Amino acid sequence: MATRTAPIRVIHYGLGPIGLGIARILAQRPGYEIVSAVDLDPEKAGKDLGTLLGGSPWGVPVSEDEKQALAQEADVVVHATRSHLPEVLPQLTTIVARGLNVISTCEELSYPWWRYPEESRRLDHLAREHGVTVVGAGVNPGFAMDVLPILLTAPCKEVRAIRVERVVDVSLRREPLQRKVGLGLSSKEFHQGVQEGRIGHVGLEESVAMIAAALGWNLQRIDHSIEPVLEDGRVKGLHQVARGVRDGSVAILLDLTMVAGTAGQRDAVWIEGDPPLRVEVDGGIPGDIATCAIVANAIPAVLDAPPGLLAPFQIFPVWKQRGM
Amino acid sequence: MATRTAPIRVIHYGLGPIGLGIARILAQRPGYEIVSAVDLDPEKAGKDLGTLLGGSPWGVPVSEDEKQALAQEADVVVHATRSHLPEVLPQLTTIVARGLNVISTCEELSYPWWRYPEESRRLDHLAREHGVTVVGAGVNPGFAMDVLPILLTAPCKEVRAIRVERVVDVSLRREPLQRKVGLGLSSKEFHQGVQEGRIGHVGLEESVAMIAAALGWNLQRIDHSIEPVLEDGRVKGLHQVARGVRDGSVAILLDLTMVAGTAGQRDAVWIEGDPPLRVEVDGGIPGDIATCAIVANAIPAVLDAPPGLLAPFQIFPVWKQRGM
Numbered sequence: 001m002a003t004r005t006a007p008i009r010v011i012h013y014g015l016g017p018i019g020l021g022i023a024r025i026l027a028q029r030p031g032y033e034i035v036s037a038v039d040l041d042p043e044k045a046g047k048d049l050g051t052l053l054g055g056s057p058w059g060v061p062v063s064e065d066e067k068q069a070l071a072q073e074a075d076v077v078v079h080a081t082r083s084h085l086p087e088v089l090p091q092l093t094t095i096v097a098r099g100l101n102v103i104s105t106c107e108e109l110s111y112p113w114w115r116y117p118e119e120s121r122r123l124d125h126l127a128r129e130h131g132v133t134v135v136g137a138g139v140n141p142g143f144a145m146d147v148l149p150i151l152l153t154a155p156c157k158e159v160r161a162i163r164v165e166r167v168v169d170v171s172l173r174r175e176p177l178q179r180k181v182g183l184g185l186s187s188k189e190f191h192q193g194v195q196e197g198r199i200g201h202v203g204l205e206e207s208v209a210m211i212a213a214a215l216g217w218n219l220q221r222i223d224h225s226i227e228p229v230l231e232d233g234r235v236k237g238l239h240q241v242a243r244g245v246r247d248g249s250v251a252i253l254l255d256l257t258m259v260a261g262t263a264g265q266r267d268a269v270w271i272e273g274d275p276p277l278r279v280e281v282d283g284g285i286p287g288d289i290a291t292c293a294i295v296a297n298a299i300p301a302v303l304d305a306p307p308g309l310l311a312p313f314q315i316f317p318v319w320k321q322r323g324m
Numbered sequence: 325m326a327t328r329t330a331p332i333r334v335i336h337y338g339l340g341p342i343g344l345g346i347a348r349i350l351a352q353r354p355g356y357e358i359v360s361a362v363d364l365d366p367e368k369a370g371k372d373l374g375t376l377l378g379g380s381p382w383g384v385p386v387s388e389d390e391k392q393a394l395a396q397e398a399d400v401v402v403h404a405t406r407s408h409l410p411e412v413l414p415q416l417t418t419i420v421a422r423g424l425n426v427i428s429t430c431e432e433l434s435y436p437w438w439r440y441p442e443e444s445r446r447l448d449h450l451a452r453e454h455g456v457t458v459v460g461a462g463v464n465p466g467f468a469m470d471v472l473p474i475l476l477t478a479p480c481k482e483v484r485a486i487r488v489e490r491v492v493d494v495s496l497r498r499e500p501l502q503r504k505v506g507l508g509l510s511s512k513e514f515h516q517g518v519q520e521g522r523i524g525h526v527g528l529e530e531s532v533a534m535i536a537a538a539l540g541w542n543l544q545r546i547d548h549s550i551e552p553v554l555e556d557g558r559v560k561g562l563h564q565v566a567r568g569v570r571d572g573s574v575a576i577l578l579d580l581t582m583v584a585g586t587a588g589q590r591d592a593v594w595i596e597g598d599p600p601l602r603v604e605v606d607g608g609i610p611g612d613i614a615t616c617a618i619v620a621n622a623i624p625a626v627l628d629a630p631p632g633l634l635a636p637f638q639i640f641p642v643w644k645q646r647g648m
Contacts, residue, residue, distance in 0.1 A: 143478060143479060153621075154471075154618055155610075155613075155618055156621075157620060157621075274613070275609070275613055275614065277605060277609065278606040279604070279606070280604055282602040282603070285479050285601065286599040289479075289599055290480075292481065293479050293480050294478055294479055296481065297477075297480075298478075
């Protein structure tokens with residue numbers, strides 16, 4: 001098993017809480033060099049990345065200009081800007097056309113083939129043309145409710161259905177996520193936010209589609225519901241369920257609760273199969289830190305992966321030799 | 325994600341309980357064709373593989389002659405004969421020299437670099453020379469106490485130590501395994517069996533070494549102990565512990581109990597890191613069926629893998645499109 005000697009050169013695209021969290025991890029690991037950074041927020045532009053992280057300057061100024069930041073020689077772009085694919089597609093296209101690998105926290109990129117087959121085909125084609133890898137990554141989607149259950153089917157000779165329950169305490173999470181949950185809204189405002197796509201966890205259908213793809217299952221449809229969890233008439237969280245229907249019955253059931261102030265954080269996976277398996281992560285997989293870690297840990301695998309648009313479970317294997 | 329159209333042609337080498345169990349799974353899956361079978365047991369030679377599995381004949385006679393069986397055109401050899409690498413190395417060498425990929429349940433093959441660095445180097449070289457992949461696979465070693473904890477480190481930005489506990493009820497397991505545990509022996513006979521290498525789970529040090537390799541850790545040494553679990557002066561099971569020592573302290577602790585008649589079967593993994601994780605498989609991962617399933621499920625990944633001698637976690641990712 002070969003180890004890399006030259007440092008891995010990273011460009012950071014997007015410096016919100018997640019982007020900064022990934023930069024903080026990479027800065028502490030041997031073998032990584034952050035060569036440039038871009039964020040469209042004028043509050044951040046011109047500042048040094050090290051200073052933004054609350055430390056001493058690194059000599060890496062944050063640029064507002066995508067073209068300038070991407071002009072640097074680099075091995076991979078860590079992209080952490082928005083959740084929906086159409087919002088980030090121009091950014092991803094620019095990165096790929098520049099000949100750079102990209103790992104992105106864009107939730108819909110985790111399994112874009114389901115919702116955006118045509119855009120996925122084009123992005124895959126462009127990535128192959130430029131010999132680079134494009135992959136979405138994160139804790140959810142990307143691990144807790146899709147990659148983990150996929151990996152847990154390994155000891156099963158037959159799988160009939162998969163059920164995953166995740167309960168997250170959003171009071172422990174970053175502010176943008178609390179907003180996505182609709183904390184403090186009325187029920188009416190919540191439902192309006194869901195309608196407009198401002199409220200709700202993004203990526204649950206992508207997780208269902210990813211599991212189906214990994215197991216070679218054809219789904220007839222994915223049903224999806226988002227309901228508020230109310231306390232004294234105000235939203236304290238949400239309950240979101242996606243069901244993948246195969247041969248007329250629910251083969252994949254993903255059940256996500258995100259509330260402020262639960263004591264019952266957990267991740268539980270049931271594989272209905274032969275043998276059946278029930279796996280629980282006691283206290284759950286913490287969200288934001290896990291997303292940052294997963295992205296940082298996956299970078300060597302992205303560099304080793306074949307060109308094209310890949311799903312997270314396809315790069316998972318080579319998470320090794322990452323200098324821990 | 326491309327799907328294969330031609331069937332995967334399989335040669336079975338070794339038809340004990342595990343070899344037969346794998347054949348039974350593959351026979352029920354679309355996309356596989358069992359083209360020949362070899363077992364050195366004269367009781368089995370000449371019989372039809374389908375008949376050996378308790379069904380109607382398949383037209384696949386079991387051969388005693390390795391050369392004859394391996395002369396068939398095939399994509400992969402499923403090898404399930406012995407536990408120790410030196411016992412199977414001549415068989416593996418013949419298979420590889422014949423230009424065939426091989427996935428083997430040989431426990432010491434799961435991570436042979438630790439105990440047999442020179443043999444591993446030669447086998448890797450031979451495999452690359454012939455453009456084939458060689459990999460060990462199974463539930464333990466190969467999943468429960470190594471690959472699973474490796475995969476569970478994905479959400480951690482830092483890992484300080486890993487602890488795994490596995491409790492198995494051997495009364496539910498195949499007879500060769502019960503013999504390896506020393507069921508019914510006196511304490512003295514048990515210790516003598518351990519000395520002679522007849523008693524004890526094979527592969528615990530390999531699991532420690534595999535975890536260390538996956539995380540890029542250098543171990544100073546691996547300590548290993550095997551003690552009997554006694555009832556009325558007779559062995560009812562064993563308790564086996566392996567400790568990987570890094571920078572002077574135990575960084576990997578694998579604790580395995582195999583007893584007849586426990587109600588507490590389980591697999592538990594602790595990742596001491598940031599964040600810490602505790603994962604439990606309720607009731608444990610059943611042994612024999614899981615080994616058969618893991619080998620069957622891994623075959624497409626073996627065919628997609630690069631040539632050489634690989635560790636199980638390196639082929640894990642591509643476990644997809646396996647026709648479930």
